[in-house]
Amino acid sequence: MDTQHDIALTRALAEVPGPLPVSGVIHVAVPHASRFTVVGNHLAQHAELSLTAIGIGVYIQSLPAGSQVGIKALAARFAEGETTIAAALRELETHDYLHRTRERLANGRMVTRTVFCNQPGALLRGGAVAPVTVASVPRPVVTPVVPAPVVAPEPTPVPEEGPPPVRLPSRIAPKPPRRPLPQPREPTPELHRAASALLADLRRHAPELVLSEGDVEELVPGAAAWLERGAHPDAVRHALTTELPQPPKYPAKIVRHRLTVLLPPPLPGAQELTAAPRTPVTPFQTCEGCDRAFRSPAPGHCRDCRAQYWEAA
Incomplete structure (x- = not known):
């Protein structure tokens, strides 16, 4: 069998017109009589598509209309996994070879409509779509066949009819209302000016906190409340710019x-800082009988000496 194959290949090479290349591939082109697909070099030699995407594109183009070309169907046909096939389909979508849309049928079911275009460039330029033709060929003649766009509906599974679902009471607690922005007790022009300058200067210390003029005007009362309570501007700035989420989507x-x-509490006044009166301490006394120290508000005898005198009495 190998010898016959080699002889046939040698004869085929002898019929190749022109000199054979010294290196590289040599094409032995035998005209197709049936079961063939015309594939453009823009797909077969695409510079940005992966080999998997090119192969899947050629395979889809060779299928008849109505064939299943979903990820699971292709994974069942080829050795590549679903992740690789899904990435290849996204490549074909990026370069306009494949189009997948969700449509609702007349009966209300949702299906995925898949359309494959063999010449995306011609379609975008308004080129005509050639109908699918099947020629009866009595002798080996190459008959180019331009396939129509492959339309492959993939219906989504419909759940079986059953009893209506039981709705359980929601256990999600209602979201608490947003706390109001702090307000200063005695707003003054000086306090307003200092708070406005502090907020506008935040972007120097944290470039992410770029506030608009409207944001600054709205937030001034909150910053003024901090300053009114004795917070130093550096302390306010540190509280507002430390450990910011990255990236901060809404700085305001x-x-x-x-x-x-x-918001820190107000500074305590002098009365709050005054120490409470100390409890009076009973002083030490020296026992008049045994000279032992004991606590008593007045001089006298200790407990033991008093007990002896009571027994004697």
């Missing part, structure tokens, strides 16, 4: 939240 909301939940 972050500043508002921290101004609200981290």
